Amino acid sequence: MPVTSDINRNKPTLSIITATYNAASVLPRLIESLRLQTDQDFEWVVADGASSDNTLELLAQVKDLNLAVDSRPDFGIYDALNRAVTMASGKYYLVLGADDRLFPEAVAAFRSAVDDSDVDIITAKVFADGIVHSVRRAWPWLYGQFAYVSSHAVGTAIRKGLHEKFGLYSHRFPMAADQFFLKKVGDSGANIVKADFVAGEFSTEGTSGNDILGALTECFRVQLATGEYRFFQLVIFLARLFKNYRRL
DSSP: OOEEEESSOOOOSEEEEEEESSOTTTHHHHHHHHHTOSOOOEEEEEEEOOOSSSHHHHHHTOOSSOEEEEEOOOSSHHHHHHHHHHHOOSSEEEEOOTTOEEOTTHHHHHHHHHHHSOOSEEEEEEEETTEEEOOOOSOHHHHGGGGTOSOSBTTEEEETTHHHHHOSOOTTOTTTHHHHHHHHHHHTTOOEEEEEEEEEEOOOOSHHHHOHHHHHHHHHHHHHHTTOOHHHHHHHHHHHHHHTGGGO
16 A cells, blocks of 8 residues: 655755665665755655565654655666656755765755756766766767766756656666666757766665676667667677676
């Protein structure tokens, strides 16, 4: 049975959205990072996939954040994110995984960036695996979404209205729907601003990090679906398989 609750909600400029499923063991760090934000003018929308651990009980204890929770069975992370996007009331949204965290000035920096200009996407730097990652600003045919953004989660604030033109996250790509969406948006000539701050820490322990073959295959499919040259994409795909064969 679906469970929806607006624990303490108003309408800010920025919505933070998170998909959860049995995430009680990792959520406390994310919650604490949201509590430590120097700018609290944001809402947190959690789309939960009917967790069977104490995820919902943990969220119910959060009384000091602008939080809305919807829990129901779903078909995976992008189904949950689509639900959260639909629920979000902010003009922009930022995706955070349950095991990610924001640095204390992140919300303030994102809000400053969106207040200063009418942009479609703001992409900041992210910290992952001991390295600070930024947007490559290179060739979309080679790097896909990373030619436009540093990372879908943690580092990129997205105008919610873009989904009216480009659709929600596609169920065709269970592991890479974010890549497909952002690649389409970037290829369209959207106004994307590169911000010079580190937004937070992105966890690499998710599905794509554990299933290298699946992630590489879906990246290849996204590149084909967005019209990149098939022969070059096949060569790139095979090269990436060879590079990562010990991890497959």
